[in-house]
Amino acid sequence: MSILFTPLRVGNLELRNRIVIAPMCQYSAVDGCMSDWHVIHLGHLALSGAALLTIEATAVLPEGRITYADVGLWSDETEAAMARVLETVRRWSDMPIAIQLAHAGRKASTEVPWKGGRQIAPDALHGWQTVAPSPIPYAKSDRPPAALDTDGLARIREAFAAAARRAGRLGLDAVQIHMAHGYLLHEFLSPLSNRREDAYGGSLENRMRFPLEVFEAVRAAFPADRPVTVRVSGTDWMENGWDVEQTIEFAKALEARGCSAIHVSSGGLVPEQRIPIGPSYQVPLARAVKAATRMPVVAVGLITEFEQAEAIVATGDADFVALARAILFNPRWPWHAAAHFGAQVKAPPQYLRSQPRRVRDLFDFGQ
Numbered sequence: 253m254s255i256l257f258t259p260l261r262v263g264n265l266e267l268r269n270r271i272v273i274a275p276m277c278q279y280s281a282v283d284g285c286m287s288d289w290h291v292i293h294l295g296h297l298a299l300s301g302a303a304l305l306t307i308e309a310t311a312v313l314p315e316g317r318i319t320y321a322d323v324g325l326w327s328d329e330t331e332a333a334m335a336r337v338l339e340t341v342r343r344w345s346d347m348p349i350a351i352q353l354a355h356a357g358r359k360a361s362t363e364v365p366w367k368g369g370r371q372i373a374p375d376a377l378h379g380w381q382t383v384a385p386s387p388i389p390y391a392k393s394d395r396p397p398a399a400l401d402t403d404g405l406a407r408i409r410e411a412f413a414a415a416a417r418r419a420g421r422l423g424l425d426a427v428q429i430h431m432a433h434g435y436l437l438h439e440f441l442s443p444l445s446n447r448r449e450d451a452y453g454g455s456l457e458n459r460m461r462f463p464l465e466v467f468e469a470v471r472a473a474f475p476a477d478r479p480v481t482v483r484v485s486g487t488d489w490m491e492n493g494w495d496v497e498q499t500i501e502f503a504k505a506l507e508a509r510g511c512s513a514i515h516v517s518s519g520g521l522v523p524e525q526r527i528p529i530g531p532s533y534q535v536p537l538a539r540a541v542k543a544a545t546r547m548p549v550v551a552v553g554l555i556t557e558f559e560q561a562e563a564i565v566a567t568g569d570a571d572f573v574a575l576a577r578a579i580l581f582n583p584r585w586p587w588h589a590a591a592h593f594g595a596q597v598k599a600p601p602q603y604l605r606s607q608p609r610r611v612r613d614l615f616d617f618g619q
Contacts, residue, residue: 255566256558256573257595259303262548263479263512265348265425267303267572268598270565271586274515274552274574275306275352275428275483277318279364284314284324285333291340298345300579301586301597303572305347307334309354309430312411316355316436319364320378325353325415335422344600350426352483353415353470355408357436358384358397358445359520371395385440385462386447391523405452405462408436412466416473416480426512427474429467432485433520437463441484441502442494442521460502464509471510479512486518486537489525496537500544507547515550515574516541531560538570550574558589590614 257269280289298305311317311324324330338349360382362371371394372379383404384397400408412429419427431437439445440462446453452462471480484502488494503514516538519525527533534553542549551570555561561573579585590597591611599615607614 254562254590254593254595256562257590257593257597260548260571262426262481264477265304265479265512267348269301269303269586269595270572271302271561271589272304272550272572272574273297273300273302273306273579274576275308275430276576276580277308277322279319279321279366281321281323281333284311284317284322284326284330286323286330286337287333290323290337294337294349295341295344296583297579298341298347298349299600299603300347300583301590301599302347302575302579304426305349306428307349307351307424309352309356309435310415312353312355312415313408315360315380315383316357316408316411317360318356318435319362320372321364322356325351325418326411331418331422338422338424347598348425350428350481351419351424352428352430353412353419354430355412355436356382357434357439358382358388358390358394359434384436385445385453388445388447390434399448409462409466409469413469413473416470420473420475420478424478426479426481427470428481428483428515429470430483431463432483432515432517434485434522435520437466438485438494438521441498442488444488444490444493444522456498456501460505463502464505467506467511468509480510481513481515482506482511483515483517485520486516486534486541488521489519489527490522493521496540499537500541503541503545503547507545511547513548513550513571514541514545515552516570517552530554531556532564535564535569538564542568542570548572552576558592561589562593587614 374381382397538551548571550572552574596616
């Protein structure tokens with residue numbers, strides 16, 4: 253039997269298989285509110301046969317958006333817009349849905365990627381002043397961020413908690429906190445971006461302090477019977493930066509505080525990063541975290557082939573594989589993987605006729 257298509261629990265959440273859909277920004281919101289595009293995007297992914305769908309990086313404050321077109325969950329209006337999308341998607345799919353809560357920190361206030369993605373100045377249309385642990389810009393050409401003071405930290409911490417409460421009201425099945433890819437919470441973790449001299453900077457214990465405070469606030473605000481997970485960058489791919497040894501210590505601290513799973517990515521903190529990109533290039537990071545913790549671990553990054561994904565979970569390198577670009581390119585990737593391994597996926601009965609004769613038992617309609 254394929255391990256990829258065996259169930260596994262994350263906290264109290266039972267997942268049908270080991271394939272999860274990673275959060276992927278769509279840059280298609282208006283003032284933080286989801287649009288019809290999100291109905292289409294999330295709707296078709298919810299029919300993919302994966303075990304879990306994760307909503308894209310969702311800003312907890314307007315200034316926490318990567319771009320002016322990012323989704324948010326900071327107001328009644330943004331919550332209502334998300335509720336409308338979820339109502340439609342859930343009408344046709346019972347796939348569990350998680351949300352990634354995020355703050356972009358110094359990498360905020362940028363143009364959408366297909367228009368260049370450069371940072372927008374605070375005094376320009378669609379721009380605002382960014383914030384970070386220290387006044388160090390992401391790129392040399394960027395406007396330096398404002399260093400967060402005690403009040404700023406408290407405001408962001410409460411914003412994460414408030415967004416988690418909204419996610420709970422929306423009935424979302426899990427929350428993932430974004431602590432990777434050079435965004436605010438990763439900026440606190442890395443010594444390359446955190447040069448503070450107070451209780452939130454310097455030692456590893458101090459650099460972990462604010463991200464752990466945010467985790468505790470979210471965990472307390474989200475319903476106790478639903479999982480809270482974290483996405484981390486396992487390394488900055490830079491000398492003297494955040495690395496896998498520090499990631500392991502952070503993972504242990506998260507697990508001790510009730511983290512239900514950890515999703516191990518990498519990079520994103522500095523433009524000078526040197527990433528050895530290739531198939532499964534981030535899997536060794538996931539493997540190292542899994543060896544040091546007991547919570548489920550998610551591997552991600554250039555996982556495109558069926559046997560490749562099977563090997564990752566079958567050998568115990570990780571408990572789940574996350575798909576992003578691969579499932580955008582092929583939204584039925586789990587169907588094809590199940591057919592390859594002689595397994596089953598949940599599919600809508602409207603698609604019964606697409607089932608190839610050679611795999612008559614491919615579809616499980618949940619009846």
